[in-house]
Amino acid sequence: MGSNILHVEFLNFVRNTLLLFSKDTNQSVFNLFLIVLHKFGHLFNGDIQWLKDHVDTVEDIANFFGQIIKKLPNVIHHCPDEAYVLFIQFMKNGIQLHEQGALKSISTFISNFIEYTKLNQRAADLLQQNGFEFVQILLKCIGETSPHHLIDSLSLPLFTLSKSYLQWTTHWVQQCLNDPNFPTSSAKRQHREALLKILTSERTRYSNFKDHINTFSLACRETIPTYETKD
Known part of the structure; x- marks a missing residue:
């Protein structure tokens, strides 16, 4: 069964079984989830190239984990x-993929997962320990390394992070943007200040947040001369 464990049919079976026994999850049912978890961890093993070579499987496993969480x-x-x-490793590497569905x-x-960490101190501690590196990777993707048409997908984790852990997120983003060459030197002071402003705005809607991230991304890529602030 090894090679089939991460196929969507088996993942759906595990998900549906867990949902069926959700009020009384015994060890044998829970072990189904652990089997998937361990198989993915063994195959992935922190290797971004494996993710790039198996984008269909990655899309299925991300959907599976996201639904269970x-x-x-x-x-x-x-x-x-x-x-x-493993989830943190998947975050750091997976966010760098260029395949839209995955x-x-x-x-x-x-x-x-970010929202879930508010319910689990162990997970929250691990997120805090790795948050700066994740934000650094994410901003690099937004500003330079990922195709611009992926910006909407890249915006969601940053939005959720800012709404869940505003102080942490602001600190991490500020640390990154203190480097005038990060993500690129094209992002001037006004672009950086506008990004921090939208992060700390309590009433920002996600649609508006995406617009600002899109504008910041364009500024980093020298596509626009100035940052256009939107209400």
């Missing part, structure tokens, strides 16, 4: 710390 947080509560480490699924998974 959102609908069955009690399952995630029982996971060993190694599971949270990235959209990964973005949703990341957003769901």
Whole structure:
């Protein structure tokens, strides 16, 4: 069964079984989730190239993890710390993919995991330890390394992070933007200040947030001369 564990049919079977027994998840049912978790961890092993070579599988597994995290947080509560480490590794590497379907699924998974960490101190501590590096990778993708048409998917994790952990996120983004050459030297002071302003705005709608991230991305890529502030 090894090579078939990450196929969408088996993932759906595991998800549906967990949902069916959600009020009384015994060890044998929980073990189904651990089997998927361990198989993915073994194949991925922190290697971004594996993700790039298996984007269809990555899309399926990101959807699976995202759904379990959102609908069955009690399952995630029982996971060993190694599971949270794997999720963080998946976040850091997966957000760098350039395949639209896979990235959209990964973005949703990341957003769901960030929200979940508010329920679990172990997961929150790990997110805090790795947050700066993740934000650094994310801003680099937004400003330079990822195709611009992926900006919508790249915006969601940053939006969720800012709404869940405003102080952390602001600090991490500020640290990154203190470097005048990060993500690129084309992003001038007004672009950086506008990004920080939208991050700290409590009433920002997601649609408006995406517009600002899009504008920041264009500024980094020298596509626009100035930052256009939107209400």
